[in-house]
Amino acid sequence: MQTIPTPQSKLQTLKEIIQFVIITLIIVLPIRFFIAQPFIVSGGSMNSTFDDGNYLIVDEISYRFNNPNRGDVVIFKHPYDNSRYLIKRLIGLPGETVEMKAGIVTVKNKNNPNGFSLNETYLDSKNNLLYGSSTIDLESDEYYALGDNRIASSDSRMWGPLKKDLIVGRPFVRLWPLTRFSILPGFFDAYEKK
Structure with missing residues (x-):
């Protein structure tokens, strides 16, 4: 024997669906827009x-409490088109001077006024070509x-320094491809803390 839903039971079901949607939005939206x-x-x-097509989850909260470090890979809004997002590695930090000459990156700061060269072992030597020379404060x-x-x-050599307020976050997890799944992908801690 079939039962016919009453208007009260239909209303109760609708209330439960609306309640579920509201609770889901209250939980999901803040995570999506403020955390990851x-x-x-x-x-x-x-x-x-x-590589092209890697699927990452970006940690948006860490840089609200700490400054990025040299060597951090960051996701940020393009300086000239805020609708586009880019991923790059931070080489120079606030207040430093970055010099590029003959393929070598040298960083000068108050602790190292004569500068130090970066040990960039993560680079593929055939793709590490820096033509010309430039200096930026x-x-x-x-x-x-x-x-x-x-x-x-296309990076700071083309569009200049990256303002901190354009930085969205850092890769927290690489989910795809599964063969390269990793936590904190791209993390590199071989730079001396200078």
Whole structure:
């Protein structure tokens, strides 16, 4: 024998669905907009650390409490088109001078006025070509960002220093491809804390 739903039971079901949707939105939206967000790598500027199509979860909260470090890989809004997001590695920190000459990156700061060269073992030597020479002084809210695949990267060499307020976060998890699943992908701690 079938029972016919009463208007009260239909109303109760509708209330439960609305309640479920509201609770879900209250939980999911703050996480998505303030704590973590998905990011798909597009292009080869970070090869071979990150490849085209890698699916990442971005930690958006860490840099609200701590400043980025040299060597951190960050996701940020493009300086000239805030609707586009890029992924690069931070090479120069606020207040430093970054010099590039003959393929060598040298960083000068108050602790190292003569500068030090970066030990960038994560780079593929055939893609580590820096042509010409340049020097840039970073302000108190600026970073210098380069792609790991220097020959195919549009980065601070093209559009200048990266303002801190454009940094969205750092890769927390690489979910895809499964064969390269990792926590804190791209993390590199071989730089001396200078």
